[in-house]
Amino acid sequence: MAQKKESASETESKSSAPRLTPEPAAKTKAAAKPAERVTAVEMGARQREISVSEFFTKNRHLLGFDNPRKALLTCVKEAVDNALDACEEAGILPDVTVKLEVVPNGEPVAPSQASRFRITVTDNGPGIVRQQIPRIFAKLLYGSKFHRLRMSRGQQGIGISAAGMYGQLTTGKPVKIISRIGPKAAAHFFEVQIDTKKNEPLVHENKQIDWEQPRGTQVTLEVEGKYQKGRASVDEWLEQTSIANPHVKLIYLTPERETKEYPRTYHELPPQPREIKPHPYGIEFGMLLKMLQDTKSHTLSGFLAGDFCRISLQLAEEICKTAKVSLSAKPRELKGPVAETLYKTLQETKIMAPPTNCISPIGEKAILSGLYKQIKGEFYTAVSRPPAVYRGNPFIIEAGLAYGNRPQDQHKPQQPAMPKAEGEHEEEDSELARVIRYANRVPLLYQQSACSTFKAVLSTTWKNYGLTQSRGALPGGPLVIFVHMASVWVPFTSESKEAIADYDEIQKEITLALRECGRRLGLFVRRRERAASEFRRRNIFELYIEEVVEACNRLKGGTLPKEKLKGQLQKIASARTGGQKTDDALGKTGGGPEGLPHSIIVTAEGVEGETELATQVEADQATAAPTAEPDLPGKTASTDEPAPKEKAAKENRAKKLPKTATKSGQIALFAGESGAKKKPGGRSTKPVKSVAPRKPK
């Protein structure tokens, strides 16, 4: 009995403390039993502490270093996550540069063949004070994020130091850090390694240097890895990061010495998430015991009201009464059965859900902006669900869709018109949708099928929304599905943070968000189909008229006035397909994306929906692209005020409040040519009005 309890509390404490405390002796004894006899004393001599670092050296797959390719990604990811968390916490719009270089091991090799890489991640964040640098980068389970309930990318304080340890393990090279906390302070250069036995940092080098950046941190890791593009690659991860973090300016220098630039297209920092106290429903018994020990309160009621959220003094009294404990009992003295009763009472008492201002969702606009920037589609939409709670942890689910091909790309593949033989068909689009998953703005690339988000995507009936879907498969079509979970504590299925665990509450929220997106997509698809079918009707008749006229002419022995008949038939055709109606359905006349809030529709004529956002994205991309023409003011003129970028951003920020206040946020605007790069002439002329002018024929 006692043994059982001990092991239970050990798993209990998993979420609060490293669970790598020495193995209970009882276990070892049981295992050694059948063999020759060994005394407890002898065995006791062999039992000793295992350091966290040692443990992870042997079990590096737990942290995402299973194979060289994944390890490279994990290292980049940890460094970037840290940089972004730091910038955001300090209220700085992040500029991050990621540089991947091949470290030649003898002969210079192609990046795809190389086995050793140098990763350099530079940010413009607040910097790190000199004293903390060694421990942050060379001590596992050290950091600011673990002991508080606050939404951030990192959660445990393992990441970057584990990456450093992996580098040390595979290449023997230390982690190099440059950090500067402000223009007036000096930049410090460190070379640190981790003492895997003691889990303590070893400082190899520590000096002041000159650094061109006024503020920020640079981390350089040298690791064994494999660079391979495609699915679950560093490239994909950075691209997806840029989708969910449009407020970040990301520059990526690839091992092939290309520069990929992901411009900032959303000029607001996400609101600062607040730290919250734990909610009673979210803690386990062991955690409660620990909190009882650590509290600064001297009375139980003070402890309950002070250390938990959503417990008032009044409620605390009630709880104490139900649990039959004195209000003024000393928390430190509560133990055993009494504490257990208290725990049970806490779980059974009705307590308000935790506050949700501790979570900062990406926001519908930012998601739209990110998707629009990175994915070439026809239709975009985004949904942020209201906050919900699982096991006392508040969370928010956000979903987005990008669908279709840009109108200018649609016509390309249809060109080769080879006569088809019997049995040959139009090549069908068998492409399946792509799911991009995020937890606290970090893309998740591995273990897709184990992830709650993926399961929710599969269980959604996409057929209802005008897509194809085979049983138990992803929907078909040119579709990207975006799912984000923001929470103070994202329940991952493993320490390497690859998949979100399957809680019913989470699954339900994801499904609801996906359905809402799906409904909007369905509206769009149906509207477009209607238009297409009208268009097809007209096409069909025009196509067949020629055939019918020719055949009739032959039947009549070649004596027919062909042009006359053709003209007559064409006239009937256009009368029957109704010019006006077709134009309506084709979206050539006004209307906007009816009933489609937070959506962007790209048509050959321009952009509908959140046009402002779209123009902003394009303007930002244009400035980022070195080939862009310099006549940008012409474009921003469409917002009635030739504002430079900074100003537009500020304006955006100012506008935000009233806009969200109207809630529906339904904006129906038409912009000029979206394919601005193709037709530089036509972009600045069209005015932006809530009702678009009919296009003259």
Place this chain on the structure above:
Amino acid sequence: MTTKTKKTTLVEKKLIGLADIVIQAADRSKDPTFQIPIRALSNVSFNERKGLIEMGSKKQERSFFNVGMAKKFMQTVLVADALSELQRADLTTSLREIYYRTKHTIQDSHENTFDTQDESDPVIEDLEVSLAALREELHVRAENSGSIVGPVVFGDDGDRVDCAKLGKGGYSVPSIVEPEYLEIRRCTADFVLLVEKGTQWNRLSEDKFWRRYNCVLLTGNGQPPRGVRRLARRLHEEYKLPVYVLVDNDPWGYYIYSVIKQGSINLAFESQRMAIPKAKFMGLSSADPEQYELPRNVGIKLNDKDIARAKELMNYEWFKKPAWQAEIKRMLTSGLKYELDALANKDFQYLTKKYLPKKLQERDWLD
């Protein structure tokens, strides 16, 4: 094209009429529309007095300016054009050749006028019924898939064909057997035996059954093609020969018999000249296994499709005779079907030496 000496045939006039429909409609800004009689059970009726399936007057419209029909309409005009070309050149052709003749890729697109022959065949049948022209008149022939042997002499393109002197292979029945193509010069037979299966026809031919019983042996290798049906009808009509039908004992065999006797649903308009209302069902009857002591183990279990089809047959007007209802019910009750070939279980020549002689002697057939 214009140098032909032949007058424009009636069929050609009818085909040209289709072009006129288009031209007139266009003149009046109307949607060009063809009226096509419906070829389905809903539009046929059984004329009990004549013993024929007759086509009703229900028609469907096929309009050009209707998305669902536009392509069919265009195809109809194309096929009409090809058929009129045949008329002018005085050629006959096959369904497949018409498909190839009319197939091309529409200009400025990658859409074909026809994708498979399955699209062009029904269009030809549509034209047959709507123009009330026979397939032969349209100069379209089917494959020669029938054989005949027996005391009958034909004149075919001036050649004398004596079907009594063609060994066991017999004469291959052409698909068009109208008097202007095939002349029956002499026939001394007493009756016609139409066998469903080529294999059993071979057995009878090899055994010279026709010589012993003075009959004409015909087969259509399954559902008899028009040529075979029409030839049987001509022998029946012109030489007053009774026609007996020998098919497998299954729903499909029954239906083959009914097509020979009353005409088919699909081509009900041709019943007039194809059906033989006096034809008799000789076998295999569902009563035969017991009568002729066929063991149960040579039967084949009816599958779901067979059962469904049998029930469908029982609902047809022309199977409403009590004897027929009993016949089909007996099959359903036994749950088995029998092939003609199963008779070989008793003896290789059982069909020739025992079964048919007994049937003929006892006049054991169904009407």
